[in-house]
Amino acid sequence: MPRSHDHARSVADAHRALRTSRRAEQVHVSGQGYVDGVALWNGAVKHRPAIVLACTSTDDVVLGVRTAREFGLPLSVRGRGHDYAGRALADGGLTLDLRPMHGVRVDPTARTAEVGGGASANDLLAAAGEHGLVAATGTIGTVGVAGLTLGGGYGPLAGRAGLAADNLLAAEVVTADGSVVHTDSRRDQDLLWALRGGGGNFGVVTSMTVRLHAVPAVVTGMVLYPWNQARQVLERVREAQQDSSDDLTIQVGAIAAPDGSPVLLVLPTWSGDVATGEDPSGPVMTLARLGDPVLAQLGAASYAATIAGRDAMFPDGRHVTIRTRSVPALDEDVVDVIERFGGRLPTPMSGITLHQFHGAAARIAPADTAFVLRRPHLMTEIIGIWPSVDTGEHVHGWADEASVALAGQAFPGGYANLLGPEATDQIPHVHGDNLPRLQRIKAAVDPEGVFSATPLPTAEPA
Structure with a gap:
């Protein structure tokens, strides 16, 4: 849609005010600085802000928020740019690029x-690792x-350390009126509660304090099984997950082998005693004997090196679509869906x-944080990736079909970080009984809806 005069x-006036x-090297409307500022992990995103402000301090963020408000421009916040739906970029507006604040x-x-x-998680883990410590992060x-x-923040240490959100202790936040707020267990407790799973809908988090954990090494790696053994292995993984201690978190998935054929991935992370993790008869190494693997690589490594080592699997710039459903367990119906759709991945990059x-x-009560789904479950990530020369229509179709197939077995709602705007059946239920409190906090700190980082319904579900 063409922009009005x-x-x-407004864009010209905002640009002039910022400059x-x-x-000059902080304010971009064109050139290489602009190109770098709008380049996201998902190359399919077409949103383009009018201005990108590279923020090096909280003062820069305050200026950016106030400028967007003064000149009536849409506002967004870019962290590392991994949101597949492209909400890091304010189409036609002002994007605050926080990457210099790393x-x-x-x-x-x-x-x-x-x-x-x-x-990034790599930044955090590298710094923590110098002291033999780790943080709850995601997989990449x-x-x-x-x-x-x-x-929220699912990750390989969920069993031992909880979600990333559960380890958030304090934050500095620039709110919609340009105020700088500090929240912790004593100050602005409602805001801290909302930040623990309610998404970036309440302001710009310029810094946060997180809890670290003493985990000198993990035992991890991957085991790949041929696809004709997928059902057998998934059923045995279900048993292993039911019996697993906090120290063992098991991720499974359908991915493509180098020849393009589907294989079943079992990816355990053991954060307990290393000797137990490396014991041939222990709970980790047993996962390499659930069938006849085509590859089994398990061993001790630093957590930081493990997470950084997976980055090459998901390079920037490819075209991506994601669907998500959260299911109680690997029951027979769920295994049926994984077997059916994992067996026909639309591209070798999908999974x-x-x-x-x-x-x-x-073990955290649903009302203790904004993140509400606290029953044991599996967050399912249906990820379609295709090269830019393709339209991706068949990839979207595959992802939609897989999501619909899982819906009958899934909890209402889903993982907010992976829900795009098309998930209209899930968005009203993301925050469950916590939604009214989130809406009250939103109305208090951002009554005009300046921030919309992840789905937050404006009305309760019918």
């Missing part, structure tokens, strides 16, 4: 880290800590992964 004048008070400061005595709003190292945490939620993450 008034919009063009007056900030260095510093991490570790307090090894308190076992905490202060993390900049633009830091290039993902932003703030975005992951605000939406289905199931992230185990249990242990420490499942």
Whole structure:
């Protein structure tokens, strides 16, 4: 849709105001700085902001928020740019690029880290690892800590450490009126509660303090099974997940082998005693004997190296679509769906992964954080990836069909960080009984709806 003359004048006025008070290399409307600012993990995103402001400090963020408000421009916040739906970019508006704010400061005595709003999991884990500590992160190292945490944050340490959101202790937030708010267990407790799973809908998190954990090494790796053994292996994984301790979190999935044929991936992460993890008869190594694997690579490694080592699997710029459903367990119906859709991946880059939620993450009461689904479950990620030369229509169709097939076995709602705007049947139920409290907090800190990072319904579901 063509922009109005008034919009063009607003953009020009906002650009002039920003250039007056900030260095030229921070304010981008074209050129390489702009290109870098709008390049996301999902190359299919077409949103294009009018202005990108590279923020190096909280003051820059305050200026950006106030400028967008003054000139009536849509506003968005870019962390590491991994949201597949492209909500990091304000189409025709002002995008605050937080990547320069990627510093991490570790307090090894308190076992905490202060993390900049633009830091990645790799940034955090590298700093924590210098002290023999780790943080609850996702599976991939290039993902932003703030975005992951605000939406929940499933990861390989969920059983032992909980979600990333469960480890959020404090935050500095720039709210919609340009105020700087500090929230922790004593100050603005409602806001901290909302940030633990309510998404980036309440302001710009310029820094956060997170809890760290003493895990010198993990035992992890991958086991690949031929697809004709998928049902047998998934049934045995179900038994292993039911019996697993907090120290063992098991991710499974359907991916493509180098020849393009589907294989079943079993990806365990053991965060307990290394000797137990490496014991041939222990709970980790047993996962390499659930069938006849075509590959079994399991061993001890640092958690930081493990997470960083997976980045090459998901490079920036490819075209991506994602659907998500959360199911109680690998019961027969779920296995049927995984077997059916994992057996016909639309491209060799596509896949289905199931992230185990249990242990420490499942022992938190639903009302204690904004993240509401605290029953043991598997968060299913249906991820379609295709090269830019293709339209991706068949990939979208496959992802939609797989999501619909799982719907009957799934809890209402889904994982907010992976829900795009098309998930109209799930969005009203994402926050469950926590929605009214979230809506009250939203009305208090952002009554005009300036921020919309992840789905937050404006009305309760019928």
